[in-house]
Amino acid sequence: MTNELNYTVAFEELQQIVRDMEDGEITVDELAIKVKRASELIKVCKNKLTSTEEDVNLILKELEN
Amino acid sequence: MTNELNYTVAFEELQQIVRDMEDGEITVDELAIKVKRASELIKVCKNKLTSTEEDVNLILKELEN
């Protein structure tokens, strides 16, 4: 599923989880699940950032020539 | 039975017991039972917290790499 997530959606969901956590809107029971989800989202975002950077650099390098 | 209790339910029941105790709504006859119950609830909550903490720490550690 996470593969289908785009950065924006993933990052917003991450922010929402953090906000909910801060506001105490997550129960202890949910916490592990939420943290797991957040870690997935973080990975998605990281990968997306890395792959985007690589893509962009490739395109730009190609453009220079 | 306690295994099936989730943290939220357990903690709320615990709080209710404490509140009842504060309000003097628990008789001496009930006390032992209530204390027993509360101690079970506390154990449930503690265990849940501990396991959650382990889960969370694992996920967070995994995230570092």
Place this chain on the structure above:
Amino acid sequence: MTNELNYTVAFEELQQIVRDMEDGEITVDELAIKVKRASELIKVCKNKLTSTEEDVNLILKELEN
């Protein structure tokens, strides 16, 4: 018989006796009997308290660990 009495019932009966004594509604003839009863009730309550306290302490001590 006293063994069957619970703390609440015992304590209420005790309080009634004390109230009656306060109101002067007990005759000298009844007094000994009432006092005897009260003392029994007090014993019941004390025993109940003690046993409850032991139970509670045990549970609480167990909780510490």
Place this chain on the structure above:
Amino acid sequence: MTNELNYTVAFEELQQIVRDMEDGEITVDELAIKVKRASELIKVCKNKLTSTEEDVNLILKELEN
């Protein structure tokens, strides 16, 4: 016979005798008998009070321990 008398009955009879004596409702013939009776009643009451007090104190003292 006096042993069977309770404090309340005894005291009431005593009160009656004392009340009756001055009003002349007791004949002179009875008078000595009544006074005798009164003295008996007084003894009964005194004994009762004393014994009851001892009992009560005993019961209560017993409770202290």
Place this chain on the structure above:
Amino acid sequence: MTNELNYTVAFEELQQIVRDMEDGEITVDELAIKVKRASELIKVCKNKLTSTEEDVNLILKELEN
């Protein structure tokens, strides 16, 4: 005979005699007899009072102790 007379009976007879004497319906002959009788009755009563007093005082004295 007088010994058998109780104070009440004696006193009532005495009162009757005095009443009769006051009414003047008694002959002189009878009068002497009545007076004689009355004297006897007064003696009876006096003796009764004295004996009663002694008895009672004894009883009361006994009560003091």
Place this chain on the structure above:
Amino acid sequence: MTNELNYTVAFEELQQIVRDMEDGEITVDELAIKVKRASELIKVCKNKLTSTEEDVNLILKELEN
């Protein structure tokens, strides 16, 4: 596709992308796509500057008619 692109449209689209990027209005998700698109547009535009498209003979033929 790029062959069909009118250079005016390409130029405007390029400028829009540039503006959006300068304004930071592009998400990470869009970035690679936008950069790719922009690089295509740049190629289209550059090509336009240095290419020749018209044929004198064709025009002369058209003029005859």
Place this chain on the structure above:
Amino acid sequence: MAKLIRTWNIEHGTSTFFSEINWLISSSVSENRQIFSLQQVVSSIRKTIEERYQSSYWVKAEMHKLNLYPSGHAFPELVQKENDKIVAQINASIWNHNFQRINKQFIQVVKEPLKEGTTLLLNVKVVFHETFGLSLQILDIDPNYALGELQREREETLKKLQAERLINANQLLDFPLLPKRIAIISADTSKGLSDFMKVLNNNPWNYQFFTMLFQAYLQGDVAAPSIIEQLKRIEKVKHHFDVVVIVRGGGGEVGLSCYNNYELCKAIASFSLPILTGIGHSTNMTVAELVAFRNAITPTELADFLLQTFHDFSVPVNDARKVLRTSSARLLETNKQLFSAETKHFKNSANNYLLDAKNTLVVTSQKFKNEAKTLLTRNREHLHFAQKECLNYSNRLFKVNREKLAEHVEQLPTKFANRLAKEQQQLSEMENMVRLMDPKNVLKRGYSITTINGQTLDINNPVKIGDTIKTVTYDFELTSTVLKKEEHDE
């Protein structure tokens, strides 16, 4: 200029002229006919005219044709038109030396050579030549008047275009982003064209233009129709072009009044492609230049302008690359920072959350323990209190009952004593009464009792004389016999 213009009154002139003719006719019809040789007659006419028109006159006329001959002489046709109909016409002549001078002056002042079809102010002399006939010899032409006329034509063209709302028409067209395909109206010999092409073709950026020359005359009377013709041709193939340029140059500043020509200007203004002009002159802008999409002073400048449009296009395209690089980097950097901040924030939040939850649990547990202990303590206190009360109330009960008992014990002897005293008093009262009643006590005071047969005497127990009666006194008992009996008066 006004003081130079002295117009010749044609009507007046005509009348004298015709009187001369009349004279000739009348003489020819006389009876004794005198025959003149043609030369005589023509000479006579010449003489008459020469006598009559000795001075020169300023005449306003349209030079219909110039008729310049290779000899350098010109024989213009002069006309006056009213409503497009010729109302007067005459031939004229300009001798070579005059023509050279006049033309030079003209070009100097008007920036135009003498031109057919224009109205001029001419200084003329009426001449009659035996073989060539009557003509006006043009001695001079006022260039200032011509200049004024040109100005007037310019104004008129402008006014008309204004009226037709065409003045801005070309300028309102969209200019192509890259004016790559250029239809050039020029002459292949024009230096302007070669300047223009040189700049375009030798650009160091390798910008590629497609140009196609549409040959036209660029000055003089022929220019306007020629240019219009080429515009029409270009119109036919306009989809191959982005702009039209009209370039001219190196031909000096003369002969440009054609660019004020209404027809040409209209054609330019209403053309469907932007028209750029670079006709190289430094004087007042012609109407054609005014209505063109853009005017450059020189073809070179026009070419530079076109190159500049390429630059204008090329620079942002080249910059876009830089922007892509920097903006991408910035965007990625920003997002990375946001992301790493959020990740950190997330970790902190998770840890804080757990810490909070643990603290809350600990606090609640502690509270629970305290409450349990408090509850037990409180109950113990209650119990203790109840016990104490039991004792207190018992003691109070004893005390109250003891006091009440004591009260009664105290009352018992008093009440008994009172009672006894009352009884004794009653008894002693009785005793007194009895004592008082006792007959013995009556006898003591001297009374006696008399009886008969043991009975006291009264009506029921009467006594008769002789009866034996018994009398009792306190001290004695007497027996007597009744001697006398008397009744008491009652």
